[in-house]
Amino acid sequence: MPFYHKLGKIPPKRHTQFEKPEGGLYYEQLFGTEGFHGFASLLYHVHRPTQVKDIAAPIDLTPIAALDKHVKAQMLRGFDVKPVADFLDSRTIVLFNNDVNIALAAPQKSMTSYFYKNADADEVLFVHKGKGVLKTLVGNIPFSYGDYLVIPRGIIYQMEFETEDNRLLIVESFSPVLTPRNYRNNFGQLLEHSPFCERDYRAPSELETHDEIGDFIVKTKKQNVLHEITYATHPFDVVGWDGYNFPYAMSIHDFEPITGRIHLPPPIHQNFEGHNFVICSFVPRLYDYHPKAIPAPYNHSNIDSDEMLYYVDGDFMSRNHVEKGYISLHPAGVVHGPHPGAMERSIGKKETGELAVMVDTFKPLKLTQAALDISDPDYFKSWVE
Numbered sequence: 001m002p003f004y005h006k007l008g009k010i011p012p013k014r015h016t017q018f019e020k021p022e023g024g025l026y027y028e029q030l031f032g033t034e035g036f037h038g039f040a041s042l043l044y045h046v047h048r049p050t051q052v053k054d055i056a057a058p059i060d061l062t063p064i065a066a067l068d069k070h071v072k073a074q075m076l077r078g079f080d081v082k083p084v085a086d087f088l089d090s091r092t093i094v095l096f097n098n099d100v101n102i103a104l105a106a107p108q109k110s111m112t113s114y115f116y117k118n119a120d121a122d123e124v125l126f127v128h129k130g131k132g133v134l135k136t137l138v139g140n141i142p143f144s145y146g147d148y149l150v151i152p153r154g155i156i157y158q159m160e161f162e163t164e165d166n167r168l169l170i171v172e173s174f175s176p177v178l179t180p181r182n183y184r185n186n187f188g189q190l191l192e193h194s195p196f197c198e199r200d201y202r203a204p205s206e207l208e209t210h211d212e213i214g215d216f217i218v219k220t221k222k223q224n225v226l227h228e229i230t231y232a233t234h235p236f237d238v239v240g241w242d243g244y245n246f247p248y249a250m251s252i253h254d255f256e257p258i259t260g261r262i263h264l265p266p267p268i269h270q271n272f273e274g275h276n277f278v279i280c281s282f283v284p285r286l287y288d289y290h291p292k293a294i295p296a297p298y299n300h301s302n303i304d305s306d307e308m309l310y311y312v313d314g315d316f317m318s319r320n321h322v323e324k325g326y327i328s329l330h331p332a333g334v335v336h337g338p339h340p341g342a343m344e345r346s347i348g349k350k351e352t353g354e355l356a357v358m359v360d361t362f363k364p365l366k367l368t369q370a371a372l373d374i375s376d377p378d379y380f381k382s383w384v385e
């Protein structure tokens, strides 16, 4: 996160003795990224955070390509992914490459028996349905429909749901997830022309300190393998922390759209970026206002980009038949554009209520069998008149 935040109690000087009221010292942890050069925070634990008691047999979660090299446009019915009680079991990777894993999930239950840490990927959880609290070792963040939860690699967390009907779109990024470079100044502050600002971020606001000893399972994902590590102390035993490395939430409903007289390209919708990919938010907005404007997009072939679009709500202007939770994938190498009639329909329209999340990758996305199981086999022919 490009701003400073602190919660709880911390000593006035870093790396100095921080005494517990009952005697003894708190245990300091530097929690950094990208070696010692990325975002970092200093955490103060009640117990030594290194007390591994046991490590169970690993579980390989490496996604397998059912469709690797391809040029066929795809439409996936995302809500056909079945609800599953457990959060981790519910995560179904549908698309992936070396930069990102993109998963759908419909978890029904809160995580109570274990904690989760993704050791080598930042996670962006988009909440399409559901309400609850993201609980982490650096504090809690309430979430609801439309929230992006950005969870840096290494943050130990639990998802606590108030609801049973939950739908998440999950992007695992093997590089840090950042805000767009062109919206930040040299100091990281968001500029005036950015479609969102720091006030739209919700940092952890409530720090729960659990001074508990026992068996605590932290399921740790590293290199697409899940390791079940048992610790001797509760992972949420932090009494205070400060720094720049922490999870945060931002609602897609707080993204202020940029509009123009003629059609503006997808970069105006950009919300996040990582290495070789961007995440964009398409939100309700007024249409282009040139007297001869065509609000629907032109046909385009960004020849070296795959374009994944996840439909959240509202009518999507360029498609003839989409439902909530559908995912379109328009692969690099082939041209795509509005469906027959969509361009004509858009002329004269004043506004759109569409809500969608787009992930554009510079490297081709592969499809898993789970993706093929929910795909419309005839979608790629749907432009033929």
Ligand SMILES: [Fe+2]
Residues within 6 Å of the ligand: 300, 307, 330, 336
């Ligand atoms: Fe497109």
